[in-house]
Amino acid sequence: MNKTLQESLTKEYLGKLHEISLHLRHKLSLEGYSGNRRTNAKGSSLEFSDFREYEAGDDLRRVDWNSYARFGKLYLKLFMEEKQASINIFMDCSRSMEQDGKFLTAKQLAASLAYIGMGGGDRVQLFLFRENVFAMQQNLTQQSRFPQLVRFLDDIQAEGKTGLLDSVLHSRNLGRGISIILSDFMTEGQIEQAVKVLQQKKQEVLLLQVLSMQEVSPAIGGAVRLVDAETGETRDLSLTAEVIAQYQEALKRQQMALYEFCRSRDAVFAVVDEQTDVLRALYQILQ
Numbered sequence: 001m002n003k004t005l006q007e008s009l010t011k012e013y014l015g016k017l018h019e020i021s022l023h024l025r026h027k028l029s030l031e032g033y034s035g036n037r038r039t040n041a042k043g044s045s046l047e048f049s050d051f052r053e054y055e056a057g058d059d060l061r062r063v064d065w066n067s068y069a070r071f072g073k074l075y076l077k078l079f080m081e082e083k084q085a086s087i088n089i090f091m092d093c094s095r096s097m098e099q100d101g102k103f104l105t106a107k108q109l110a111a112s113l114a115y116i117g118m119g120g121g122d123r124v125q126l127f128l129f130r131e132n133v134f135a136m137q138q139n140l141t142q143q144s145r146f147p148q149l150v151r152f153l154d155d156i157q158a159e160g161k162t163g164l165l166d167s168v169l170h171s172r173n174l175g176r177g178i179s180i181i182l183s184d185f186m187t188e189g190q191i192e193q194a195v196k197v198l199q200q201k202k203q204e205v206l207l208l209q210v211l212s213m214q215e216v217s218p219a220i221g222g223a224v225r226l227v228d229a230e231t232g233e234t235r236d237l238s239l240t241a242e243v244i245a246q247y248q249e250a251l252k253r254q255q256m257a258l259y260e261f262c263r264s265r266d267a268v269f270a271v272v273d274e275q276t277d278v279l280r281a282l283y284q285i286l287q
Helices: 011-030 065-071 102-119 143-154 164-169 191-200 241-264 278-286
Strands: 036-039 048-053 075-079 081-084 086-092 123-129 133-140 177-183 203-211 223-227 234-238 268-273
Touching (some): 011 102, 065 075, 102 203, 102 268, 123 143, 164 177, 191 203, 241 268, 268 278
Antiparallel strands (some): 036 081, 123 133, 223 234
């Protein structure tokens, strides 16, 4: 029986994840960012910011009458406006994600990112896609909803084809924030366009390539028939050391191309495999 997401999120794991969440929240607050993003715009939060002189058209309800009594001038109380950032997680649920422990790793990454986002007071949204987005969890802001999210992810199966570009094109209500795509990116001609579309939607973009160990380092063997998990197309070949070396070189070229593309677009690209320490990887990526 395959391990479930709930089983992988042990008490020890969640404890360490909570420590990472607290550390990142502290680090971001020191640098001027937090789950509730603060701006100098007039807002409606109760946190006082500053005064300024009254100008025609200003809301009289914001006038500080005590200052008027003391100085004979009208001053407005300004407040910090709290703006939630949106953390939008797009998770590939196509058939190619099924191999070995890859899909569980993707679920673990999605759940962990959501946990950190909710812990920081951000608005987390999870979009599950195959040929298009087929299921979602939206407006998650409280960690009390985390168990519900885990159960939701545990019920999802990897099947069907990949439609990354259509999925981001038709996604709505993302809000200004960060979009994270979890996928093996074993698709052609969609990744770069998807990044551009998300950036047009005011998103900072993080691509996380999730691979199985068989994809990272295939075992040398005899004659095999490879079957495309999504299209059913087959190819017969012999897994010699030379063939595997060619494959790994092609994978490396793809990864370097994505890395350079993301760097040119102020996006982030990182690779995680099923044997990666997810907590360590998240900490390094989110730093």
